[in-house]
Amino acid sequence: MTIAARSDRRLATCALLALGAMAIAGGCSTQVDPPQFRMNMQDILQEAVESHSPDEFRVVGNEEESDKEDKLANIAKLETLTTLTVAAFGEPNEPYLLPEVRWNAEEKKGLDFKKITMAAGPTGGDDAKKQLGLFRQHCVHCHGVTGDGAGPTAAFLNPHPRDYRRGTFKFKSTGFNDKPTTADLKRTLIDGIPGTAMPSFALLPADQIEALVEYVKYLSIRGETERNMAGALFLQDEEIEATRAGILEGYLQPIVDQWAAAEEAVVRPTERPETSTPEELASSIEEGRKLFFNKDAQCTKCHGPTGLGDGNDGMAEKLYDVWNEKKTADDLARWLLPKQELRPRNLRMGIYRGGGRPLDIYRRIHAGIPGTPMPGAGPQPGKKETFTPEQIWHLVDYVRSLPYENASEPAEGQTHVAAAHSLSN
């Protein structure tokens, strides 16, 4: 063996040893920073400080003296906001809840902190092999650590995963402006949302589902509190009283109260008109068909005369939900996810995101879908009803009959508008 070959071999051995040592040392000493909740204020900031992204305005550089003052003021506001939300809610690894908003069995309101700790934190089990860190195990890749619907897989999904921080939930049993009930969120977890990327978690044990629901509520309340405080600081230019009472009374308690009130705000429809015989059902469907084309209802405007969800096709004005409507082409970089157009539901697919029971569809028509242009047609506070409960039931029957009716050969009695539309397609 030549000397060169021998030294090569020695070099290789050394390199291997060094690599091994590095791997061992690296494996032992690498400390990953604990995750943080992400600031929740893109849209607020957009209005408050027009051209600055959150990162941009943390840097004070060589701008004009007057601008510099503004910037410093904004940085101070940001710090206040962070301090207050962390004080009230803790961090992802160590959630916290003020005692005043923890579950109070007498008043039936507040959040169950025990369930929250079960769902929060890193994935793993405790000594008793109880599963912990459920949110990060099952939800975080789409909904994100903050519950902002911007996890790593979110950008690939249509629709984007729900951003809980507005406190707006689409599929629920309560009125348009109400929060969902605990049972609603549970149902969403168990049934999943067909037509979206939200899968069913039906096989998880009941206590895990309950823990996850409680954690979703926690993230939503956290996000909404932070958002309202950001609005006060940046938009209304208000001072926030940085005391426990200030946060509680001004921001946190009202939101927790709304969640508690939702449990009492469940929409309970009147008895459905008799549809047990085929004749009765057919006449109810026919009634519903007329209502579907009713001018006041404007169903066809979005869902289209055939119910294919194409009413808005080719229109200059696109539809967006509240999570997307504020995004503009020139500031997309500041948003976590690209702007996404909203598609009205195709009623002929037989896929119902909020559930396919007559009860679910009644509630959709009655209360509308918050965050989207779908209005509620039933009587609601401060709004005249479009339809009576009986009329809504007819609409339910019509909508539920659509998947089983051939769109290109409309049943007899269908209005000429729909017939004409299906011909022109």
Next chain:
Amino acid sequence: MGKVWSFLFLLVPVLGVGLFAWAPSNGFWLPRDISKHGWQIDHLFNFILVLTGVVFAATEGLLFWFLWRYDAKTNRTPVKYMHGSHNLEVIWTILPAATLLFIAIYQMNAWADVKMRKPKDMPPTVEVTARQFEWRLRYPGPDGKLGTPDDIHHVNDLHIPVDEEVLVQLESMDVLHDFFLPNLRIKQDAVPGMSIPVWFRATDTGTYDLVCAELCGWGHYKMKGRLTIESRASFDQWLAKMGAEEQATQEPAAAESEDSQ
């Protein structure tokens, strides 16, 4: 090479065969078979396992013997090169070819039972639609037909009756999935755009796994369902309950306080 090395090579067949001898009695073997046709699959599995096992042991034994016999330290006879042996080549071509042909013919009946002899004149018991990352189920309602307003929809929780032919209509909404019922020895790809019939007859009740056996995306590992096999009576009862729930026009009293399955 040294004789130590020869023994190391001998360890491979010894440990390999030993592991297979040890595994069945220690819970590492096929899941319990509860299907009518499953014995055919298991029989083929065992038959091929024994066949390949014998070949494996013989090959490894031969390797050991060569290492031992022709160890450079003890064997001083110079190497002789030969062009090859025509006879040997004919033997090791024809023997495996004949074996493979035999297996191909031998398994035909099992294949036909599982994939070709579809039960005649039978409506589907359930339609299973795979989707990233869950199993959407649709049962025919009281009219016994799929695609009518009384269909019963469910997810991830597959129920079937015991001791009865079951016909599953398998579809996919997005990508390739694979409908795998380990205890029923059923494994069938779900292909987007195709409706594939899958049939079987379960012989015992209980709850078992339904898993996806085709890498279908990042959430493949969590695409798990539960198979419940039950008597006809309790299956009908369950189906009627699901059907009634799906037609609900009022919140069921029990569901509001506690309903989490």
